[in-house]
Structure formats: C-alpha cells, structure tokens
Amino acid sequence: MLKLFEIPTCIPDLTDHIVKCEYPEATNSHKYHICKCTWDRPNHSPVTVAVKVIRVLQPKNVLDLTERYDELLQEIKVWGRLQNEHILPVLGYVYGHGHLPSLVFPWMENGSLTNFLRERESLERGERFRLLQDIASALQYLHAIAVVHGDLTGQHFG
Structure with a gap:
C-alpha cells in the first residue's frame, strides 16, 4: 500500500x-x-x-x-x-x-455519554453526579496541561 x-x-x-x-x-x-x-x-x-x-x-x-x-x-x-x-x-x-x-x-461498549444516558434514563442522581465528576476531572487535567478542545459534546465522552 x-x-x-x-x-x-x-x-x-x-x-x-x-x-x-x-x-x-x-x-x-x-x-x-x-x-x-x-x-x-x-x-x-x-x-x-x-x-x-x-x-x-x-x-x-x-x-x-x-x-x-x-x-x-x-x-x-x-x-x-x-x-x-x-x-x-x-x-x-x-x-x-x-x-x-x-x-x-x-x-467503549456503552458508546458515548449521550448514548449511555439515553439508554439509562432512570440512572440515579448519584451515578449522574459521579459521571459529572469524572468529566470535570478530565477537563481539569486538560486545562492544566494547556489542551483546549472547542467541540465538547456528549458524543466525545465514552
């Protein structure tokens, strides 16, 4: 090739x-x-x-x-x-x-965050909060090393 x-x-x-x-x-x-x-x-x-x-x-x-x-x-x-x-x-x-x-x-077997939440509408508040904490942790890490991502949506989280 x-x-x-x-x-x-x-x-x-x-x-x-x-x-x-x-x-x-x-x-x-x-x-x-x-x-x-x-x-x-x-x-x-x-x-x-x-x-x-x-x-x-x-x-x-x-x-x-x-x-x-x-x-x-x-x-x-x-x-x-x-x-x-x-x-x-x-x-x-x-x-x-x-x-x-x-x-x-x-x-990622569960797909993106968007798909995961769509399939689990009844996900408990505590589980949703843990997901938010994980996302915030990842964003904090990216910002700490000067990585900028201008197109963050639920499709980008798996």
Whole structure:
C-alpha cells in the first residue's frame, strides 16, 4: 500500500493487526466516523477497538488532504501526551480505512455519554453526579496541561 502520509513513530502502526471491521451508523459525525474492529494482537487475545476514520469528502487536490493530515498530526501530538484515567489512550494507527491514516482507541461498549444516558434514563442522581465528576476531572487535567478542545459534546465522552 502506498503511504502518502506518514505518522510519527510515537504510536505504533497496527495496520497488519486490525481485522473484522463493522461500520455502526450511530458513530458518524461530519469530521469522522468510528469503525468497530478487532485488534488481533500477537501472543495475546484479540480485543475490540474503535478505529476513528477522518472524513475527507472527495478531496479536490493534495492541499485538501494535506490540511486534514496536518490536523491529524496535531491530534496525534495531543493524544500522545495525555495520561489520565478519564481520557481514552490512543493505541495506534492504521492505514486503509480512508484517505488518511486512522487512529485506534479502546472500544467503549456503552458508546458515548449521550448514548449511555439515553439508554439509562432512570440512572440515579448519584451515578449522574459521579459521571459529572469524572468529566470535570478530565477537563481539569486538560486545562492544566494547556489542551483546549472547542467541540465538547456528549458524543466525545465514552
């Protein structure tokens, strides 16, 4: 496979180990979509992962791809340095799911916060408060290391 865009070596290339992907419709956004895949780890049991595929709708030229690639590199730089129990770690990247490399994250069986709350309307107040505390803790961590996220919604919390 031709690799027009290379990813820094700070995270591993999992291309040869990501298999059996599904494309759930509920995970779509205008910037990316999430594939539910299996990471066939050598010498370990397979594990379900999320592959975040960056959307590039029919790029008009290489400049369109380059701009999205620059955004991806910035995201990798940020995700690569995050270490917090309430923030998903980036596990690696893969080629072959779109025009650009895609990031691999742990799969969240309950989906996003929005989906989780929708399916559990009767969730007790104490449980909701604990979720808010976890979110506040993650935001406090991000702000402490000068990470700014301008598009926070329930879809971004898993």
